[in-house]
Amino acid sequence: MATTTTTVPSAGPIAGSRSFISRLRDGDEIARLVTFIFAGTVVLITLLLVYELWRESYLPRHKFGFGFFVTSVWDPIFDKFGALPFIYGTVVTAGLALLIAVPLGIGAAIFLAELAPARVSDTLQFFIDLLAAVPSVIYGLLGVFVVIPLMRQYVQPGLKNSLGFLPFFQGPAYGVGFLTAGIVLAIMVIPYIISVSREVLISVPRDQREAALALGSTRWESTWKVVLPFARTGIMGSIFLALARALGETMAVTMVIGNTPTISASLFSPGYSIAAVIANEFTEATGDLYLQSLIELGLVLFLLTFLLNGLARLLIVVTSQRGSGMGQA
């Protein structure tokens, strides 16, 4: 926004008000225009996406209306389509993933940024960045060959024996299901949380820590009460990123979730997610209503991401008002 510092070329007869041409020659106007176009493209692509999804889902929107969101039959043969089990599966697996990944990721970020020696921190960061770059099908294979057998043989029977009185840990242990998908997703999103949170924590000004230490706080108190609140917005940003990835992840989820459209309180139950069903059925979807229902599912996923992101942002606003007011602008 600071456009006042540029030097005006001298000896112009119309030096007072700089003409558009002269500003253009300075580069300000060009830079403004170019960056504006770039920023505008993002909005444009988003709007185009929504428009296309909206336009291409005409049939199911008119046939099922709001019922699409609240019915749970998905039958391509008899042309009955309801999105509820897929919405449920998407929300539950993404929620589980965050539940596991947020404490682990932020804890690791605190260690790397505040406690670990710089060399250890940088080395570990290298590996974390590598993890973030692993293709999701690899995580899916990890799920199939490692996580699923472990879940079926040890974790699920263990949970059933100890916490089986809860509705979350009942039913047969297939290995695949909501819990397994949540765990695999958590493994996938942790690198994002660590990586971004660490950067944010490191960039907290040194003065903040020193001031806290000077006031007699311990190292942990300075981290917990001063550095973390200062970095809260950035850390939240990392969680949004993780949430977005968890909601939209396709390949790894479809390999471990069991691909059965069910709504069940039990996390052992096989389920289905929006992204997974689109990937599974899109290529062979023949009827118009069937194809368009899959496209409407895409629209639903878009809205869901939008809604959850909005809710999360609202949460930040509420908590930062109630909190110590340390939150960054």
Add this chain to the structure above:
Amino acid sequence: MKRLASPFLVVLALVAIGVAQAALSINGAGATFPNPMYSKWFDDYHKKNSSIEINYQSIGSGGGIKQVTEGTVDFGATDGPMNAEQLKAFQDKHGFPILHFPTVLGADVPTYNISGVSGELNFTPEALAGIFLGKVTKWNDPLIAGANKGVNLPANDIVVVHRSDGSGTSYIWTDYLSKVSDEWKNKVGKGTSVNWPVGLGGKGNEGVAGLVKQTPNALGYVELIYAVQNKMPYGKLKNSSGEFIKADLASVTAAAAGAAKNIPDDFRVSITDAPGKTAYPISSFTWLLIPSKFSDGTKRDAIKGFLKWMLSDGQNEVEALSYAKLPKEVVAKEMKALDNIQ
């Protein structure tokens, strides 16, 4: 730079040669199941006729039907025949009909993982339908045990596994179940994706195979070729003559021969539960979808030439890739049908 440049030039040169030689390029898209066979055929045919290059994208049967209807490809391919509605859509758009040409045969087999049972299990149609409807839930159910005297079946719950992705394999399987069980026909129906009453979904043959191998007491279905190549155990099925038949290339071709006498002129026929003592009941054709009129005469002749070769010399390559050959009656009938392409 130099090191980079030389392979780049080689690639460029190859591309240039390819473009120069392939005067005629024909594009097709569709079914994934016959893709290995089609790739080999198109490659071999190109070697014999260097002026004709056929490109095939295995995007799935649904995509193949869609693209050939929209006219973005020259021909399509599908594992399940086009239905009346789809045929009408093509006719309405182009003003002439589309033709089905069977190319090879495939089959589905039931595969299972029961600890302590290593031999081949026998399955009756009633047992399979019951299991996939969720009515037969234990391995020692009389419907299963009755056909497997002497096998010690456990009293465990059956874990049903099906395909989660839309596929011709599921089409054949549900087509069979629809024929042998009225309840399946009315409640679930046949299709590349259906609303499965029970079970877990695995993505692709490998997804189903993985779940079956890992999950004790599981029962799923995969393509015969996949089961053979991966040495998976699979069961015998009771056919319409009451014989328990193990799927192999001969018994699949026998199923087609059994149905060949009554094959309709448009070749849109399901050969599941086919008559014949040695016929394997869950078999199916896979089809090429060829428009009946081409505005480009050279393209038409090239496609007809390929089909003629595919039905004669091409059929000799089929078994090497574990597909079942077309029976002679069907080949003869298809040769005649070639005249319908104008």
